[in-house]
Amino acid sequence: MYKYDEIDQAIVDQRVDQYRDQVRRFLAGELSDEEFRPLRLQNGLYIQRHAPMLRIAVPYGTLSSRQLHKLGDIAQRYDRGYGHFSTRTNMQLNWPKLEDTPDILAELATVQMHAIQTSGNCIRNITTDQFAGVAPDEIIDPRAVAEIIRQWSTFHPEFALLPRKFKIAVSGTRQDRAIVQAHDIGLEFYYDEQQKMAIKVWVGGGLGRTPILGSVICEHLEWQHILTYCEAVIRVYNLHGRRDNSFKARIKILVKALGIDEFRRQVDEEWQHLKDGPNTITEAELARVSQYFTAMPYENLPAHDAGYDSAIASNPAFAAWTKRSVHAHKQPGYRAVTLSLKPHGKAPGDITSEQMHVVAGLAEKYSFGELRVSHEQNVILTDVKLSDLYSVWEIARANGLATPNIGLLTDIICCPGGDFCSLANAKSIPIAEAIQMQFDNLDYLHDIGELELNISGCMNACGHHHIGHIGILGVDKDGSEWYQVTIGGKQGNDASLGTVIGRAFAAEEMPGVVQRLIEVYLRERTDEERFIDTVRRIGITPFKEHVYARQEDATHV
Amino acid sequence: MSNLIHNNAIVNDEWTTVTLPAGEEVVRKQAGKVVMFKLTGEQTCTPEQIAATVIPENGKIIVPLSVWLARKAELAPRLAKGELGIWLATHEVLESLIDAVDDINQLPIIAVFVERFADGRIFSIGTLLRTRYGYKNELRAFGDVLRDQLFFLKRCGYDSYLIRADRSAEEALASLQDFSQPYQGAVDETQPVWRRVQR
Numbered sequence: 120m121y122k123y124d125e126i127d128q129a130i131v132d133q134r135v136d137q138y139r140d141q142v143r144r145f146l147a148g149e150l151s152d153e154e155f156r157p158l159r160l161q162n163g164l165y166i167q168r169h170a171p172m173l174r175i176a177v178p179y180g181t182l183s184s185r186q187l188h189k190l191g192d193i194a195q196r197y198d199r200g201y202g203h204f205s206t207r208t209n210m211q212l213n214w215p216k217l218e219d220t221p222d223i224l225a226e227l228a229t230v231q232m233h234a235i236q237t238s239g240n241c242i243r244n245i246t247t248d249q250f251a252g253v254a255p256d257e258i259i260d261p262r263a264v265a266e267i268i269r270q271w272s273t274f275h276p277e278f279a280l281l282p283r284k285f286k287i288a289v290s291g292t293r294q295d296r297a298i299v300q301a302h303d304i305g306l307e308f309y310y311d312e313q314q315k316m317a318i319k320v321w322v323g324g325g326l327g328r329t330p331i332l333g334s335v336i337c338e339h340l341e342w343q344h345i346l347t348y349c350e351a352v353i354r355v356y357n358l359h360g361r362r363d364n365s366f367k368a369r370i371k372i373l374v375k376a377l378g379i380d381e382f383r384r385q386v387d388e389e390w391q392h393l394k395d396g397p398n399t400i401t402e403a404e405l406a407r408v409s410q411y412f413t414a415m416p417y418e419n420l421p422a423h424d425a426g427y428d429s430a431i432a433s434n435p436a437f438a439a440w441t442k443r444s445v446h447a448h449k450q451p452g453y454r455a456v457t458l459s460l461k462p463h464g465k466a467p468g469d470i471t472s473e474q475m476h477v478v479a480g481l482a483e484k485y486s487f488g489e490l491r492v493s494h495e496q497n498v499i500l501t502d503v504k505l506s507d508l509y510s511v512w513e514i515a516r517a518n519g520l521a522t523p524n525i526g527l528l529t530d531i532i533c534c535p536g537g538d539f540c541s542l543a544n545a546k547s548i549p550i551a552e553a554i555q556m557q558f559d560n561l562d563y564l565h566d567i568g569e570l571e572l573n574i575s576g577c578m579n580a581c582g583h584h585h586i587g588h589i590g591i592l593g594v595d596k597d598g599s600e601w602y603q604v605t606i607g608g609k610q611g612n613d614a615s616l617g618t619v620i621g622r623a624f625a626a627e628e629m630p631g632v633v634q635r636l637i638e639v640y641l642r643e644r645t646d647e648e649r650f651i652d653t654v655r656r657i658g659i660t661p662f663k664e665h666v667y668a669r670q671e672d673a674t675h676v
Numbered sequence: 677m678s679n680l681i682h683n684n685a686i687v688n689d690e691w692t693t694v695t696l697p698a699g700e701e702v703v704r705k706q707a708g709k710v711v712m713f714k715l716t717g718e719q720t721c722t723p724e725q726i727a728a729t730v731i732p733e734n735g736k737i738i739v740p741l742s743v744w745l746a747r748k749a750e751l752a753p754r755l756a757k758g759e760l761g762i763w764l765a766t767h768e769v770l771e772s773l774i775d776a777v778d779d780i781n782q783l784p785i786i787a788v789f790v791e792r793f794a795d796g797r798i799f800s801i802g803t804l805l806r807t808r809y810g811y812k813n814e815l816r817a818f819g820d821v822l823r824d825q826l827f828f829l830k831r832c833g834y835d836s837y838l839i840r841a842d843r844s845a846e847e848a849l850a851s852l853q854d855f856s857q858p859y860q861g862a863v864d865e866t867q868p869v870w871r872r873v874q875r
């Protein structure tokens with residue numbers, strides 16, 4: 120992975136000093152709340168329900184063992200012994216003290232980490248997919264490009280105070296797993312007809328209270344021009360995006376107001392002045408950064424391992440886990456492994472300090488000391504030998520990291536919601552837990568098959584509920600907590616936004632509602648269909664009827 | 677003590693900034709909340725305000741763009757003497773300033789008013805003035821200008837900062853040194869780090 124040189128290190132260290140002084144001035148009363156706000160936000164510090172919340176950047180989801188050990192130590196020392204992985208692959212600490220945050224950032228800087236631009240109205244952490252570099256369907260390893268964008272966007276002076284936050288995702292595979300269409304800018308690598316690598320640029324996607332999938336602004340961009348093109352897009356946005364109303368300030372609103380054609384015209388006009396300028400990426404710079412992302416020193420291994428095959432044959436629990444948690448790899452004899460942070464009945468995405476040390480240890484021993492975080496809020500060991508999978512499983516299982524539910528209904532994506540977040544309409548974690556308990560039978564869960572269930576505690580959509588096959592949204596009705604259900608959302612190349620099925624439900628109804636949706640699916644599905652396919656084929660009406668029929672029965676009895 | 681920083685030093689302000697007389701400030705609300713920013717291109721002063729703007733007889737003055745546009749004939753001699761600069765607010769359209777003078781470098785000073793700290797349009801305006809329009813003279817930021825914008829303002833081509841009256845310009849000056857090597861090319865340092873140094 121990328122290693123800092125003195126220049127990178129100096130920037131992070133100087134940032135810690137600057138922030139330490141800002142906190143000092145705030146505590147001394149020299150900065151008002153309102154003035155301190157944008158400053159602390161650009162360092163990842165929110166003031167939340169119980170305490171500040173610190174969001175630590177995990178650029179494009181890549182971590183080293185050393186970094187995860189450090190996060191484990193920090194969570195132990197400055198927090199309550201756990202952290203939370205967010206859908207943007209960052210780590211959040213829910214209980215740090217404001218006075219401690221400069222020290223936390225200083226500790227992070229010792230392992231080349233920071234919280235720069237993890238919140239605030241600026242360019243945020245760049246995301247990609249968790250299998251970058253090992254995916255069999257890879258076009259390019261997107262991490263080098265993501266790192267170049269990270270550096271360029273760090274303290275970009277022109278874009279330090281945008282109308283609203285700005286999120287860029289890069290996909291380097293045929294199957295999009297980075298949700299490029301739900302980002303302010305999405306860069307999708309592909310091969311053109313001449314088999315030349317090109318980028319399709321999406322703009323103006325985003326969920327939140329106005330969910331919109333992005334539009335294609337440029338069909339064919341060459342990699343050299345990524346930075347100057349992004350500059351053109353963001354400049355038009357910075358100058359003309361709305362600043363009067365934060366709910367209408369994302370770039371998607373501007374793109375919609377102008378229309379994609381007019382927006383493209385303005386961007387192209389701007390770009391004519393920037394194209395081929397100094398921020399054009401050189402071959403040399405791409406090569407310099409790419410050298411940190413070359414293939415691991417793999418052994419030459421056969422495509423099969425007898426020990427592994429027999430363990431699967433003889434141990435059903437192990438077999439069930441491999442089915443869900445072990446993923447294809449471009450190198451023969453290796454696999455990527457997802458460790459589940461979704462044990463049934465616990466907050467999705469939470470990881471204890473102890474578990475962080477275990478995972479870091481696993482990566483050290485079995486996966487070249489590196490790991491990834493996924494936007495589904497799990498952690499991944501990218502390079503495990505077939506022959507090591509059994510040992511990995513045993514250790515993971517002993518530490519509550521091997522629930523065989525990856526990609527299944529209980530692999531719930533969930534925001535912190537009302538338990539932690541001051542913007543919430545409703546709690547989300549208890550709903551996730553109750554649904555997980557409802558579907559605790561593993562055979563049943565596997566029979567239901569692939570399903571994405573997403574929960575957000577309010578319309579800000581941190582849990583991506585619009586693109587969940589089943590989406591649950593916390594809503595406020597006269598001061599009490601209710602939940603609205605959508606179905607038919609999907610991430611990926613054929614992304615779609617879900618449709619609301621009808622009136623909202625009380626918390627205690629939710630496991631039953633999901634159960635009813637599943638009943639319709641099980642009744643209607645063909646052999647090959649996943650839940651989402653059935654919804655797309657038959658539409659929402661049968662689901663709606665079944666869910667609300669029961670409601671009616673209940674009230675009529 | 678002056679609160680003006682110019683070319684990395686605290687200096688006395690030799691310019692008088694001419695402001696429009698107070699007009700009726702319409703408080704706009706949306707969903708019960710006060711609308712805080714002006715939209716790009718929004719017209720915010722009336723012909724009466726422009727006509728009533730008092731121009732000092734002598735000395736160096738920075739006049740509002742709207743006043744310059746409406747009272748060019750009267751003000752042109754001051755420009756010829758090198759005693760007139762123009763200021764615009766972040767919601768005004770930069771191109772109307774560019775079109776309003778034959779040569780932008782006739783202006784010894786351009787000032788940009790930022791009403792709120794969080795309004796980052798000031799950065800793009802500075803960048804465009806320096807890069808697109810080749811403006812070379814003093815470029816000043818004033819309004820809600822605090823130390824934590826300075827580094828960015830400098831990188832976007834500003835060389836003059838009038839720090840908000842209740843804050844220390846001295847402390848603000850120190851913040852210009854917060855970072856040694858920026859990553860990306862911008863106005864002050866056009867080359868990105870990988871073109872400047874062997875990494």
Ligand code: HEM
Nearest residue numbers: 205206207325326327328369533534535539540579580581
């Ligand atoms: C508890 C503190 C949090 C607060 C105060 C917060 C606040 C917000 C707000 C206000 C938005 C909407 C922004 C907009 O639409 O312009 C948003 C969006 C988002 N948040 Fe959070 N959030 C928090 C935690 C999280 C967590 C834990 C995650 C990951 C699980 C997350 C992931 C996201 C994502 C992915 C979006 C983007 C949705 C979109 O595309 O518009 N946030 N957040």
Ligand code: SF4
Nearest residue numbers: 534540543576577581
């Ligand atoms: S979706 Fe709403 S409740 Fe959940 S974390 Fe985001 S802002 Fe908070």
